[in-house]
Amino acid sequence: MYPQYLFEYPNIDSDFPFHMKKKRYTSVPSHRHDFIEFSFVLEGKGIERINGTEHDLLPGTIVLLLPYQIHEYRAHADETLQMYICNFDMKLLTSGPESAWGLHELLLGRDNAQPAYIHLQGKAYDEALQLWERLYQEHESSLAWKPIMIRALLLEALSLFVRNSSQHDQIQKEKQRPVSSNGIWLVVQYVYDHYLDPISLTTLSERFHMHPTWLSTQFGEALGINFVDFLHELRIRHACSLLISSDLPISQVAFESGFSSYPTFSRAFLRIKGMTPRQYREQQGQVQR
Template identity: 80%
Template sequence: MYPQYLFEYPNIDTDFPFHMKKKRYTSVPSHRHDFIELSFVLEGKGTEWINGTAHDMLPGTIVLLLPYQIHKYHAAEDEPLLMYICNFDMKLVTAGPESAWGLHELLLGRDETQPAYIQLQGKAYEDGVQLWDRLYQEYESSLAWRPIMLRALLLEALSQFIRNMARQDTTPTRTQHPASTKGIWPVVQYVYDHYLEPLSLNTLSEQFHIHPAQLSTQFGEAFGIYFVDFLHELRIRHACSLLISSDLPISQVAFESGFSSYPTFSRTFHRIKGITPSQYRQKKGLRR
């Protein structure tokens, strides 16, 4: 069975696409998503698999999951995992000068050897707990300048991850995916950045100098999905945002979302969301 694909989370369609929760888990099935996930283990013990590679989850474990990484985790018996989990759009922290400081490269995952997790201990763990508690308290508040404080604390949490990563050797063993999928991640990120533009296997082939048939195979092996379905899912997510945040005619939403044909948009939307675009808009409160 292919992993579940998540491309929505609370607040994703707001001007501050950030969501945080504190929750206990015993098991989370294999899944993937096209947004960033940053998590911190407070209590419990377990194991997580990221792209086929396992690592321990203990108090102080911080995991930075990049778009489309496949992961799952299980808690040890009688030791459920209490975790802070943040979901956010990468553009939330790469729109400013931070992109020139290395953050953009970290979030795009272009360093194949980049570890996905770190383990805080001693004073670093205590500092981590204090920082994540502050982040969660700010998220739950309604204070003035809340988005600014949240962004500042999020950047601090990412800085903590990067600095501690440099102090410890947590380089994971190689992924269990076929070697042929090694070069797919830059292509995936390119699609994520350009999905509103005309894209095809042929255009990607020219961009990355990989044969279209090989690209198609890599998408299938890495994600269990055809390239065109992968592209359509991104475009439908964008369309959902337009439907609930604007009064654009639905036909225009289709073209603004990268579809060259309204019938294709309508069929694709219904297949992915289970309802028509107009029903989706009505359900979310706009009746245009």
């Protein structure tokens, strides 16, 4: 059974796909999503598991989760975790010139020495706390140039994460399995950008010079899902958008979403959404009325 797949958050379809919340948790079950999650622990202690590897959560822990990484977390007994959590689309960071200045490597080229999290204390913690509070206040405001300010503060928070990651002694001391290898996340990003095109393990292996069997294994280990199901989930998400926002015949929605076969589309849709495309369109139409 695959972990829960989350593919929505407030304003994900807006021109600025960024959402932030401040919330208390006792536990969050195993799940994955196709957007970035950036979090900061304010209060409480607990454990987070990322791709099968556990690490502590405590005040000052900052975690950067790439799309499709499987994770869960829980507070210790008699504890509650209070956290800032940011969700945003990868393209919010990779579409500008900043990508060439280090963001591309941060998101898609992380090597084995780079942890998915850091623990901040002292002056570094105080600096991070003030920064995240400013980011949250900006998100909750309705001031002019709000998206510009949020993006600037988000980049500053990522810069702080990177600088403290490179200095953190856990890089040498902790026996943590690498969250991902460089290669597979380049492939993931490519599929994410081209899922409407004809794509197969064969074409990907030729493009990235990787053996199809190795590539298939890496998808399973890194994402907890095989390549075909991963591709279908991206396409079904696109199909859902078309079903809601257009009057296209369902058969055309299937082909517009990258499926070359309508029966394959129907089976994939039923498996992922638990209903037929027609039922989904009718249900969403009732919700919007």
